[in-house]
Amino acid sequence: MQIRFYATLRPLVGGRSVDLSDPPDTVSGILERLACEYEGLHDQLFDEDGTVRRFVAIMVDGRDIRHIDGLQSRVSPDSELDIFPPVAGGI
Amino acid sequence: MALGGFANRVARINLTDRSVSYEGINEDDARKYIGARGLGVKYLLDNGPETDPTSPDNMLALVNGPMTGTEVTMSGRLAFVTKSPLTGTVTDSHMGGWSAARLRWAGFDALLITGKADSPVYLEVEDGAVEIKDASDIWGKGIHDTVAHFGSDSGNKTDVSVMSIGQAGENGVLFASFLNEDDRAAGRGGTGAVAGMKNLKCVVVRGTRDGRWRPEQGEARQKFREAQGAHLKLIMESPVTAPSSVNDDGTLKDGSGALSAFGTNVLMNAVNSIGGLGTKNSQLTQTTPEAADAVSGETMRNEYLTAEPTCHACPVACKKEVEITEGPHAGLKMESFEYEPAWSLGANCGNDDPAVIAKVIDQCNDYGMDAIEIGNVISMYMEASERGYVDTPLDWGDGAGMVRVTEEMAMGSSSIGQTLGQGTAKAAAAWGHSEISMTVKGQAVPAYDPRGIKGEGLGYATSNRGACHLRGYTPASELLGIPVKTDPLDWDGKGPLLKIFQDLHAFSDSLDLCKFSAFAVGAPEYAALYENVVGLPMSEEDVMVAGERIYNLERHFNNLAGFDGSDDSLPERFLTEPASGPAEGHICELDQMKEQYYEARGWDDGVVGEAKLRELEIIS
Numbered sequence: 001m002q003i004r005f006y007a008t009l010r011p012l013v014g015g016r017s018v019d020l021s022d023p024p025d026t027v028s029g030i031l032e033r034l035a036c037e038y039e040g041l042h043d044q045l046f047d048e049d050g051t052v053r054r055f056v057a058i059m060v061d062g063r064d065i066r067h068i069d070g071l072q073s074r075v076s077p078d079s080e081l082d083i084f085p086p087v088a089g090g091i
Numbered sequence: 092m093a094l095g096g097f098a099n100r101v102a103r104i105n106l107t108d109r110s111v112s113y114e115g116i117n118e119d120d121a122r123k124y125i126g127a128r129g130l131g132v133k134y135l136l137d138n139g140p141e142t143d144p145t146s147p148d149n150m151l152a153l154v155n156g157p158m159t160g161t162e163v164t165m166s167g168r169l170a171f172v173t174k175s176p177l178t179g180t181v182t183d184s185h186m187g188g189w190s191a192a193r194l195r196w197a198g199f200d201a202l203l204i205t206g207k208a209d210s211p212v213y214l215e216v217e218d219g220a221v222e223i224k225d226a227s228d229i230w231g232k233g234i235h236d237t238v239a240h241f242g243s244d245s246g247n248k249t250d251v252s253v254m255s256i257g258q259a260g261e262n263g264v265l266f267a268s269f270l271n272e273d274d275r276a277a278g279r280g281g282t283g284a285v286a287g288m289k290n291l292k293c294v295v296v297r298g299t300r301d302g303r304w305r306p307e308q309g310e311a312r313q314k315f316r317e318a319q320g321a322h323l324k325l326i327m328e329s330p331v332t333a334p335s336s337v338n339d340d341g342t343l344k345d346g347s348g349a350l351s352a353f354g355t356n357v358l359m360n361a362v363n364s365i366g367g368l369g370t371k372n373s374q375l376t377q378t379t380p381e382a383a384d385a386v387s388g389e390t391m392r393n394e395y396l397t398a399e400p401t402c403h404a405c406p407v408a409c410k411k412e413v414e415i416t417e418g419p420h421a422g423l424k425m426e427s428f429e430y431e432p433a434w435s436l437g438a439n440c441g442n443d444d445p446a447v448i449a450k451v452i453d454q455c456n457d458y459g460m461d462a463i464e465i466g467n468v469i470s471m472y473m474e475a476s477e478r479g480y481v482d483t484p485l486d487w488g489d490g491a492g493m494v495r496v497t498e499e500m501a502m503g504s505s506s507i508g509q510t511l512g513q514g515t516a517k518a519a520a521a522w523g524h525s526e527i528s529m530t531v532k533g534q535a536v537p538a539y540d541p542r543g544i545k546g547e548g549l550g551y552a553t554s555n556r557g558a559c560h561l562r563g564y565t566p567a568s569e570l571l572g573i574p575v576k577t578d579p580l581d582w583d584g585k586g587p588l589l590k591i592f593q594d595l596h597a598f599s600d601s602l603d604l605c606k607f608s609a610f611a612v613g614a615p616e617y618a619a620l621y622e623n624v625v626g627l628p629m630s631e632e633d634v635m636v637a638g639e640r641i642y643n644l645e646r647h648f649n650n651l652a653g654f655d656g657s658d659d660s661l662p663e664r665f666l667t668e669p670a671s672g673p674a675e676g677h678i679c680e681l682d683q684m685k686e687q688y689y690e691a692r693g694w695d696d697g698v699v700g701e702a703k704l705r706e707l708e709i710i711s
Contacts, residue, residue: 004380006360007349007389011342016384055330055571062365062377062673067578082364086330086348088571088610089355089388089409089430 028071055086096157107206126156127603129641131172140651147207156603160195165605167403182280187402190252196298226292233457257459260287266464274426329611353388366672367543372470377672382443434538435466441487458501467535531558541679542670548679555645563592586687594638656697
C-alpha cells in the first residue's frame with residue numbers, strides 16, 4: 001500500500017510517499033505502524049490524549065476519515081491514503 | 092471626526108475636468124459600513140447603481156479601512172471598488188503589499204475617481220494632496236516597467252508605491268487588473284479595465300511610517316497593545332498561519348505553519364485528493380496525483396524558491412518568489428505562484444509544467460490581467476478546440492500556445508485574442524457555446540469544483556461580484572474544519588454556514604485585514620481591534636450584523652442594477668454532469684442550498700426587501 005504525505009510531513013518520512021507491505025486493515029493500525037517507523041510523525045498527527053490533531057486531514061480514497069469512521073475507518077490493500085498537516089490558502 | 096484609525100480625508104478626482112476636491116469621511120457611513128469594502132460600496136451606491144460601467148460616470152474607488160497601515164497584524168490591504176464591466180455588478184478587489192499602508196500614511200482614506208481624461212494621466216499622492224499628471228511617456232508600458240519607472244521596484248525598501256494597469260487595461264481587456272510592487276494584484280472584476288477607460292495609468296503614492304495612526308499615549312495605547320497582542324499571538328500560534336523558519340541545513344523548523352512555508356499553493360494536493368479540482372475546463376474533478384504535485388506548493392518550495400517577501404505588518408509571509416532555471420523560460424523570476432492561477436493554468440488547462448504557469452502568471456502581472464479568469468478563458472478555448480467549435484485550435488497543455496494567446500489577449504493583436512479578451516462568458520457566447528463557459532454573472536470560477544466542495548458552489552452562485560471563493564470561504568470548514576468540520580459532499584446546512592462566512596469576511600474586508608487572518612482569529616478579535624482603533628463599542632454580535640449589513644448593501648446595489656435570484660446560478664455542467672474521482676457521481680445541489688440560504692438571509696428570490704433594508708439600517 002502506498003501512503004502519500006504532504007507539506008511539513010514529507011521531511012519526517014523522507015519523501016513524498018511510503019510503501020507499506022502487508023498493511024493493517026484500519027487507519028489506526030496503519031498510523032501505529034508508521035509512527036513506530038518514522039520518528040516525530042506521531043507528535044505531528046496526534047495530541048497527547050491520542051486523538052488526531054485538529055486540522056490534520058487523513059484521506060482514504062479521497063474521503064476524510066472524519067466523515068467515515070475516524071481512526072477505525074477500514075482500508076483495503078488497494079486503498080489510497082493521503083495524510084496532510086493543517087493546510088490552507090486559497091487566493 | 093471622532094473615529095480613530097481614519098485619516099478623515101478623501102479625495103474626489105474628476106479626470107474629465109482634471110479637478111480634485113477634498114472632504115472628510117461621513118461618520119454615519121463609517122459607523123455602519125466600517126471602511127474599505129463596505130464604505131467603498133456605499134460610495135458606489137451613491138454614485139448610482141444604474142451607471143454604465145464603461146462610461147466615464149463610473150466610479151473607481153480606492154478605499155482603505157480603519158486598520159490600514161497601523162501596527163495591526165495583516166493590515167496591509169486596500170479595496171478597489173467599482174461597477175464591474177465584466178459582470179455589471181458592484182465589485183471589490185483587494186491588494187496586499189505596501190500601497191495600502193502608504194496611501195494611509197500619505198494622509199488618505201480613499202481616492203474616488205470619476206470622469207475620463209482626454210489623454211493618459213497618472214495620480215501622484217503625497218502629504219494629503221493629489222496631483223493629476225501626464226502619463227504619455229508611460230502609456231503602453233507593462234506594469235514591471237511602470238513600477239521601475241517610479242523607483243518602486245524594491246518592495247518595502249522604498250517610500251514609493253505604484254498601483255498600475257498594464258497594456259491589457261489600456262486595450263480594453265474586460266478582466267484587466269491593478270497591481271502594485273510588481274506582483275500584488277487587485278485581480279478580479281476588471282478594475283484595470285475601468286482605469287483604462289478613464290485613461291488612468293497608475294497611482295503613485297509616497298508615504299512613510301511617520302504618517303501612520305497610533306493610539307494616544309497612556310491607557311488607550313495599552314489597551315490597543317493588548318488587543319493587537321492577542322490577535323498576533325493567535326496568528327503566531329495557529330498551526331495554519333504560524334510563521335515558518337528554517338534550520339541551518341535549509342529544512343523547515345518544527346512548528347512552521349504550512350501556509351507560511353509553502354504559500355497558498357499548499358492547497359493543490361489537498362483539493363485534488365478529495366476530487367474538488369476542476370480539470371480540463373471542469374470536465375473532470377480530479378487530475379493525477381503526479382500532475383497536481385508537479386505544480387504544488389511543496390514542489391515550488393523545494394525546487395524553485397528564491398525568496399519569501401511579505402506585506403505590511405505580516406509575519407506569515409505567504410508570498411513565494413521563484414525562479415525558473417531550465418527551458419524556454421529559464422531566468423524568469425516571479426512572485427505570486429498562487430494556488431488559484433496554479434490551478435486555472437494547470438489542471439484546468441491540462442498542463443503540469445510549472446514553468447508555463449510561472450510564465451503566464453508573470454505575463455498577467457505585467458500586462459495586468461486576472462490570472463483566474465485567464466486560465467478559465469484559455470481552458471474554455473481548449474475545450475472549444477477539442478469540440479471543433481473554432482478554426483484556430485489550441486490543444487490541452489500546449490504551453491507555448493498558452494503564452495502566445497495570453498500576449499494576444501493583452502495586446503489585442505489577433506482576432507482570437509480580441510475575442511478571448513472579453514472574458515470567458517462573452518467569448519463562449521460569441522462562439523454560440525455558453526455551455527462551456529464556467530462562469531457566474533460573467534466572472535470565471537475559482538479553484539474549487541462545486542461538485543466536490545458543495546458549499547463553494549453556493550458561494551459562487553450567491554457571490555455579489557460573480558463567481559468568487561473569497562466572499563464566503565467555506566473550504567475553511569469543508570477542508571480544514573474551521574469553525575467546525577463539515578462534509579464537502581453534503582449540501583445540507585451549507586446555506587446558513589455560507590452566510591456566516593460571507594458576513595464575517597465582509598467585516599474583515601472592510602477593516603481591511605487579510606482574509607488569512609480568519610484561519611487564526613474571528614469575530615471576538617476583530618471586535619476588540621475595532622474598539623481599540625476606531626474607539627466605538629463593538630461586540631462579536633455587532634461584527635456579524637455589520638458584515639450582514641455590508642453584504643446586503645452590495646446585494647441591494649445589484650438588485651437596483653437589475654440582478655435577482657435568477658442570476659444566482661451555476662454553469663449547467665456543475666448541476667448535471669457528475670464528478671469524477673472521489674466525488675464520483677456527485678452533482679451540486681444548488682436549488683436546495685439556495686432555498687436554505689435565502690431563508691437564512693431573509694431574501695425573496697435573491698432580492699433584499701424593504702423590511703430587511705430597514706432592519707439593517709441601510710434605509711431609514
